[in-house]
Amino acid sequence: MIKHSILKPSKWSRMPVSIAFCGLAMLALQAQAMTFNFSSIGYHSQGAKTAVLKDIPEGREVEVVLYDPAKRNPKLPVLMGAAVYKIESIKVFQDKNTQGPATKNLLLDFSNFKTPGTYELRVEGTEIKSGPLKVSDFLFWDTLKPVVKSFYYQRCGQEVGERVVKLSHTACHLKDANFLTPTHRVMDVDDDGGLDVLGGWHNGGDYAKYVTSTALSASRLMAMHEWNPKPFKYFRLEYPLFEPGYGGMDDLHHEIKAGLDWMMSMQRNDGALYRKVAGKQWPGKVKPEDDDQPRYIYGVSTQDTANAAAAWAMAARDFKKADLGYSVKSLLAAEKAWGFLESRPEFMVQRSDSDFSGSGEFLNPGSRTDTPYRLWAAAELYIATGKLKYHQYFLQHLNEISLEPFSWANPSIQGITDYLLYAKIQDAGTAETLKRSVLRLADTIADSMEDDMYATGLQKFGASSNQEVAERGAVLMVAYRLSGKERYRNAASRSLSYFFGMNPLGMTYVTGFPGKSTAHPSHRWMEASGKLLLGYLVDGPNQFATDGKTPKDRGAASYIDDAAAKSGNEPKILNNASLAYLLALLNDSYNAAPKEETSAPKSLLDYQLAPERPKRK
Helix, strand or coil: CCCCCCCCCCCCCCCCHHHHHHHHHHHHHHHHCCEEECCCCCEECCCCCEEEEEEEECCCCCCEEEEEEEEECCCCCCCEEEEEEECCEEEEECCCCCCCCCEEEEEEECCCCCCCEEEEEEECCCCCECCCEEEECCHHHHHHHHHHHHHHHCECCCCEEECCCCEEECCCCCCCCEEECCCCCEEEHHHHCCCCCCCCECCCCCCCEEHHHHHHHHHHHHHHHHHCCHHHHHCCCCCCCCCCCCCCCCHHHHHHHHHHHHHHHCECCCCCEECEEEECCCCCCCCHHHCCCCEEECCEEHHHHHHHHHHHHHHHHHCCCCCHHHHHHHHHHHHHHHHHHHHCCCCCECCCCCCCCCCCCCCCCCCCCCHHHHHHHHHHHHHHHCCHHHHHHHHHHHHHCCCCCCECCECHHHHHHHHHHHCCCCCHHHHHHHHHHHHHHHHHHHHHHHCCCCCCCCCCCCCCHHHHHHHHHHHHHHHHHHHCCHHHHHHHHHHHHCCECCCCCCEECECCCCCEECCCCCCHHHHHHCCCCCCCEECCCCCCCCCCCCCCCCHHHCCCCCCCCCCCCCECHHHHHHHHHHHHHHHHHHHCCCCCCCCCCCCHHHCCCCCCCCCCC
């Protein structure tokens, strides 16, 4: 043990100043290792606001404040910048996949701060700070537009252009004309009476088009409009001047119609739907118009037919004011599809030996049931028509499905939600049971998020984990509407931040947004052009990755921003549809005009569109 004399200076006190300085430098380096993860797009002024301070040395206490760089310092008026809020709601968390040794992470909650503006998070006594942090009432609405606009960039069979980054392609896949029979024989389109399947949306980073992903994506866009149509009267996607067919309806319905029209071209005379259009080989890194391989129409399935029926039944309601004629046309197509389902009560799919050589299936491996899809279709058709046969099917088969967040593997919660919100005549007992079930599911999701620093609550991160996070948030918003409990809305608001930097990697998973955003998506048009389109949500972390690039078995950290990481870095239309739905529901919740009544929200059948803006004289 070293003893220091109080009469003579110790040898340690006579050491050169440079050594003492090195000690201070080491402390500074430790401090510099601390970083903030926060929402790169900011936070809604009335919503949840959380951030994470990572890699704090164990035993070190820190104070974090919200700092306004534009505010005059009250202590030194000649300087700009002052702390406006001290963060006192703090929880300690661990993250084994991204955390440094002998460190801790702090979850910072500053939801009580509600003043709009642009701020920074700062660690008091250090130079550590976050990037610009915006608090805004328009957060959800401003984010929604580019997310929906991405559907236009996925258009097939027409010229598409983006003005800001000057990216365009000419009309592509104009020879979508042959289809495969169940025996895999190639038939010319003329053999089937002139089938024309041009148009629609490319599903993702490749150029295949699927009925299932189109139906589900269109349904989510219609559902967000039906939830509250008012805001969308002035929703502008800024189409090019000569956009085909533009001008007959509002922008949102115009875009949805592009998907629904293509599905109608995929319907057989007996009501059945072909499954997809794709080439037999995955396309190379080429622009859409340069993918010149032969493309084929793949066989029918009851699953795709049911999905199309559900989407068209929703369109029959949602297009009434936008285009009454199209509303009627959609209902006829939906009932025709249901007629085929009635003739084929068992699951049926026509597969081909090239199903996986150039496209995917959207079929559950080993599944021999299509009940979740039929149930959804029956619910939507009942709401649209009031016919007893659809109600009976819905009631009789409810016990055969599991209630879970919306996905291509089980979209039935969309039908259940719509039944609760819009069915004019309900079975009272069933409706009450369904409501309790939705709230139980929401409670399970909210409970799992409380112990999660980044508010996903996921135990496993598989394929399209980002879409799963978005749809878990959507369940919470439905529960909020049914119950009015703030717990659900707060959790949904937190889950949104996950996509924009509130995740272990600090990534913004939506292309072109602020922060460390995805810059190398697995998207052939963007790869071939070397340019980035705005507003695409990639699949996200996938711990089961098999692409040879994505890190495996690291949970929410199983992600890499690399175009070759196809199991986690591909954007898809259903990802964007789910994100758009969550954004729209949050926007309506926080930005809707105050209602006089204190009871539960009205059925959306009672809402009216906003009046026309007064014209300037």
